[in-house]
Amino acid sequence: MSASIDTSQKTLLSTKKLAEHQKQLLLNSGLGLVEYDFISxxxxxxxxxxxxxxxxxxxxxxxxxxLDHPKVDLLKERKSFAVGVKTSALLRENGFTIARIANNAEELAYEIKxxxxxxxxxxxxxKKRLDAIPxxxxxxxxxxxxxxxxxxxLKPKKFDRIFDGVLFFSPSGVESYCSENDLSESIAFCIGNTTASEAKKYTNQVVIASNPSIExxxxxxxxxxxxxxxPGSL
Incomplete structure (x- = not known):
């Protein structure tokens, strides 16, 4: 007798390949996962x-x-203003001095002005930067x-299925996915407001992370x- 298939399992598509510990968070919760890098x-x-x-x-x-620029040592002598905890962490790891950290571009622009x-x-x-800061x-x-x-x-790819949810980490990721796929029947899980604004063009089901991290x-x-x-949250 063949094994029965669990048709109740919900499946997510991540629009970028996840680290192993990030994948385990999903798999341990009983969700299926498909990954593909929709941008490079x-x-x-x-x-x-x-x-x-x-x-x-x-x-x-x-x-x-x-980091690879010849004048990087001069840049490290300046004050750095960063969007996101992971951006600021990478700067600190490489010897930059952090003046301010904001959750998103709009918040950083406000604090600067x-x-x-x-x-x-x-x-x-x-080259495809958002206009909020400038x-x-x-x-x-x-x-x-x-x-x-x-x-x-953009690296679009067509999937011949509807996912229960799609994980988005940038507006470009939304653009790339939606150029080949229908998002209207999926929930878009977005890393921030600007990504969510792009996703709302294609679906009414949008969930925004409470802080801007992949986790x-x-x-x-x-x-x-x-x-x-x-228990707890990330």
Whole structure:
């Protein structure tokens, strides 16, 4: 007699490949998991001349791109403003001094215009960067130099199935997935508000992480769809 198939198991798609401990959080809760990297990051060469006292990093990708630059030691002498705990942690690990950490770009822009309005900044970003930081700083007369240090490449893939939930970690990930797949019948679990805003173009079912981390996106999915729970939160 053949083994019966558990048709009640709900399955998630992660739009980026997860670390082993992150996968176990999902699998231990009775959820199925499919993974695929819907975007890739390509560092690009860049020039920097006069370096102001303050630097802005809105992603780990920007930090990684800067670490290989010949002037990285000069950059470490400046103050860094970071979006996200993991971005700031990577900066600290590599000898940068952190002035401020914010949960998202909008929050960081607000803190800069409230407390650093007379200062100048250099923003290391991707080619597809969001407009929240540049627009808010320039509208308030704050000096800003943008330096594009990486490009985000979309890698769409068609899946011939509907997933119960899809984990998204960037607006580009949403764009890439939805260019080939229907999201309308799935729950979109999003790392932050900007990612959620993109997902809302394609589905009415959107859940936003309570803090912007991959682990908390997973926690929200487990709370919503998992068979098993665990105490505490991430």
């Amino acid at each position: 990051v390509k560092p690009q060469s860049f020039e920097i001349n006069i370096i102001p006292r303050n630097l802005i990093f809105s992603s780990k990708n920007a930090v990684l791109a800067v 409230e407390f650093h309005k007379m200062e100048e900044f250099m923003f290391f970003c991707g 627009s808010q700083l320039r509208e308030n007369g704050i000096g800003l130099t943008e330096v594009e240090v990486y490009d985000t490449i 908390n996106v997973i926690v929200q999915a487990v709370k919503k769809l998992g068979k098993k729970q665990w």
